Amino acid sequence: MSFDFFVPCPRGLEAALAAELAEIAARHLNGAPFTTGEQVPGGVHFRGGWTAGMAANLHSRIASRVLLKIAQRPYRNEQDVYALALEQRWEQWFSANETLRVDVTAIKSPLRSLEFATLRVKDAVCDRLREVSGARPSIDTGAPDVRVFAFLTATDCTLYLDTSGEPLFKRGWRLDKGAAPLRENLAAGILRLTGWTPGTALYDPMCGSGTFLAEAAQVALNVAPGVERRFGFEKLKQYDVSAWQALKVAAQDAKRAARSSRAADLLIFGSDISGDMLDKARANFERAGFSGLPLKQVDARGMTPPADTPGILVANPPYGERIEVRGRGPRGEVRATGRAAHDERDEGFRRSHAETPDSEFFQALGDALKQRFTGWHAFILTSDRKLPGQLRLRESAKTPLYNGALECRLFRFDLVAGSVKQKPAS
Numbered sequence: 535m536s537f538d539f540f541v542p543c544p545r546g547l548e549a550a551l552a553a554e555l556a557e558i559a560a561r562h563l564n565g566a567p568f569t570t571g572e573q574v575p576g577g578v579h580f581r582g583g584w585t586a587g588m589a590a591n592l593h594s595r596i597a598s599r600v601l602l603k604i605a606q607r608p609y610r611n612e613q614d615v616y617a618l619a620l621e622q623r624w625e626q627w628f629s630a631n632e633t634l635r636v637d638v639t640a641i642k643s644p645l646r647s648l649e650f651a652t653l654r655v656k657d658a659v660c661d662r663l664r665e666v667s668g669a670r671p672s673i674d675t676g677a678p679d680v681r682v683f684a685f686l687t688a689t690d691c692t693l694y695l696d697t698s699g700e701p702l703f704k705r706g707w708r709l710d711k712g713a714a715p716l717r718e719n720l721a722a723g724i725l726r727l728t729g730w731t732p733g734t735a736l737y738d739p740m741c742g743s744g745t746f747l748a749e750a751a752q753v754a755l756n757v758a759p760g761v762e763r764r765f766g767f768e769k770l771k772q773y774d775v776s777a778w779q780a781l782k783v784a785a786q787d788a789k790r791a792a793r794s795s796r797a798a799d800l801l802i803f804g805s806d807i808s809g810d811m812l813d814k815a816r817a818n819f820e821r822a823g824f825s826g827l828p829l830k831q832v833d834a835r836g837m838t839p840p841a842d843t844p845g846i847l848v849a850n851p852p853y854g855e856r857i858e859v860r861g862r863g864p865r866g867e868v869r870a871t872g873r874a875a876h877d878e879r880d881e882g883f884r885r886s887h888a889e890t891p892d893s894e895f896f897q898a899l900g901d902a903l904k905q906r907f908t909g910w911h912a913f914i915l916t917s918d919r920k921l922p923g924q925l926r927l928r929e930s931a932k933t934p935l936y937n938g939a940l941e942c943r944l945f946r947f948d949l950v951a952g953s954v955k956q957k958p959a960s
């Protein structure tokens with residue numbers, strides 16, 4: 535039996551997700567039905583059996599969720615939405631013992647209140663279950679057993695049953711978020727956009743809690759992103775338990791095998807000015823199934839290539855208040871200056887009143903790239919469109935991406951020998 539699924543993802547990564555889903559089908563479905571469908575802003579449709587839905591949950595690094603399509607129909611008002619939700623056989627998927635959460639998202643919907651629409655969908659699902667079983671599910675917005683999503687356009691209402699539970703960027707290994715970590719699925723999508731493949735050097739000189747590095751190492755070691763977590767479909771009445779066990783056991787075996795590989799040989803490198811962040815990254819890597827990735831405490835302005843052969847540099851730099859700069863204190867101790875040297879516990883780092891403006895930091899970063907990273911391809915994610923001017927480098931490409939609601943650009947700089955395109959400061 536086949537179902538229609540919709541897989542939301544960070545906007546800008548739809549094509550990358552569609553390619554990834556096709557790869558997952560080829561590698562993990564052993565011929566089970568799967569057809570990729572349309573790409574729409576913010577996600578990709580596909581059609582397949584339960585195994586395809588479960589494999590997408592377990593193996594997609596870019597998906598935010600995997601939603602099972604339940605119904606779609608034109609609507610004009612809240613009553614139409616209520617009627618559509620009331621007609622659905624929710625009882626075949628879950629019982630009133632399960633707790634429920636309903637979310638409604640809309641683009642150009644004529645409805646005046648999305649909160650009221652959410653309430654009507656919730657009422658309809660509860661009324662339906664009470665009619666058929668005599669009991670209503672309780673609502674739990676924090677950690678519900680079951681989530682129902684309604685998506686409203688100008689004309690149509692689509693109802694989805696979530697199969698993921700917690701959003702898929704939550705891999706289950708992050709111990710401590712540190713300051714402003716990237717979402718794992720955005721980091722994984724960016725890695726795919728860079729064209730990086732295992733065996734090529736990868737370097738994040740502002741790695742923070744290590745999101746790019748962890749995602750890359752898991753790709754290189756063939757560790758499924760969801761191997762450590764549970765999924766919403768495990769709470770549903772019908773899903774293919776034996777197919778799930780087979781998928782999960784294979785993923786667990788792969789993770790066990792990864793533990794015996796040497797992460798130090800992966801050519802994946804990180805550095806950050808903050809030793810505290812590097813400790814957090816190490817703890818995250820351990821939980822993600824590997825250890826020993828080379829990490830160094832270095833000011834990005836002084837960075838040097840970590841490998842003999844050029845590779846891919848990827849980073850999302852801090853802005854404004856998070857830029858730190860290493861300097862020499864009056865007694866020669868290394869200290870951090872800048873607007874917020876946030877790691878006061880960091881050995882050797884102290885707050886100082888000196889400030890280094892962003893422009894100076896980025897100019898020095900650009901110089902480091904030009905002078906020492908010939909042959910590398912650098913990818914920098916930022917919401918600041920003036921970044922190439924600040925680095926004094928001309929980008930070869932820029933891809934719009936959304937980090938949550940924040941519109942960003944992934945700038946690509948090809949640091950080709952003798953032809954680094956310079957750009958005057960804007």
Ligand SMILES: C[S@@+](CC[C@H](N)C(=O)[O-])C[C@H]1O[C@@H](n2cnc3c(N)ncnc32)[C@H](O)[C@@H]1O
Nearest residue numbers: 715716740741742743745807808833834852858
């Ligand atoms: C936006 S965060 C990067 C988050 C990271 N991608 C993650 O997922 O956790 C920016 C990082 O840059 C680091 N940083 C700030 N100033 C720096 C400098 N001068 N050199 C190197 N790293 C710096 C901060 O410590 C922080 O970890």
